[in-house]
Amino acid sequence: MYENLLTNESNGIYTITINRPTKLNALNSQVITELGEAILEIYNNPAIKSAIITGIGEKAFAAGADISEFTELDGEGGKQLALRGQQLVFSKIENCPKPIVAAVNGFALGGGCELAMACHFRIASNNAKFGQPEVNLGLIPGYGGTQRLTHLVGKGRAIELLITGNMIDADEAYRIGLVNKVTELSDLIPTAEKILGAVNKKAPLAVSKCLTLANIAVSKPLVGLEQEIQEFGNLFDTKDAKEGAAAFLEKRPANFIGE
Incomplete structure (x- = not known):
């Protein structure tokens, strides 16, 4: 190729x-x-x-x-x-x-x-x-x-x-x-x-937001802090966040799907 x-x-x-x-x-x-x-x-x-x-x-x-x-x-x-x-x-x-x-x-x-x-x-x-x-x-x-x-x-x-x-x-x-x-x-x-x-076993959306916010932290730290709050809240609406919490409480591995 x-x-x-x-x-x-x-x-x-x-x-x-x-x-x-x-x-x-x-x-x-x-x-x-x-x-x-x-x-x-x-x-x-x-x-x-x-x-x-x-x-x-x-x-x-x-x-x-x-x-x-x-x-x-x-x-x-x-x-x-x-x-x-x-x-x-x-x-x-x-x-x-x-x-x-x-x-x-x-x-x-x-x-x-x-x-x-x-x-x-x-x-x-x-x-x-x-x-x-x-x-x-x-x-x-x-x-x-x-x-x-x-x-x-x-x-x-x-x-x-x-x-x-x-x-x-x-x-x-x-x-x-x-x-x-x-x-x-x-x-x-x-x-x-x-x-x-x-x-790769972690929640893909959370991993992606970590990458994005780390980049912002370098270039625009104050904007990064504000956006971190927004993205932190947004992730609570994802299936992966709910699965992560449930898996922790149920003492089992999480099954993340990137949604």
Whole structure:
């Protein structure tokens, strides 16, 4: 179906693997197009409850954008490149109503780091490396890196990484809050699947609202508090909320249906 992606759905978890091993899974325009299509599948396929994004092999999650595509761009072309990526992929991931986890299996640099940061959280193998080296090209991140990195690790650490272009390893990424867990490479996907397997048993509407409100908390905290009250109340009208309370009182597992 895709030239640069491998996809698989199992037990409600949709795994997207970037498959450009000779280019360290770099994000060229075709990969962005295909990722956009795969993300829409997550949105639209009711069998998919959550997703994992990873890279093929043991070297790279995604080692940045394909710089060969930069050489002919002028200012307007650069803006359109960034806008297209944001609209098709990065913002779509961040705003997805189903959780999408980055399983970072190696280099996550430039656009690759931005792809991981757009996901709802990140798990890294112990050989993973993170960085935003765009300053070395006389550029800045264009797929949301300046914003999401600051939200995740704080202003001071983000500025240091952005203006030095330095690369950090998985343990440092964990220490500063860029990733949630660090595993052996062989345990990376199983760990992501275990977490999402547990999430998939939760009430889908409640999970979706948690994702939405967490995004609002970062961008509009006061609006988020107001909307949290509204959405908290709205969920009491759902079948899943009634089922959750009944199951708790009856000391049995809940059977959530997403309604």
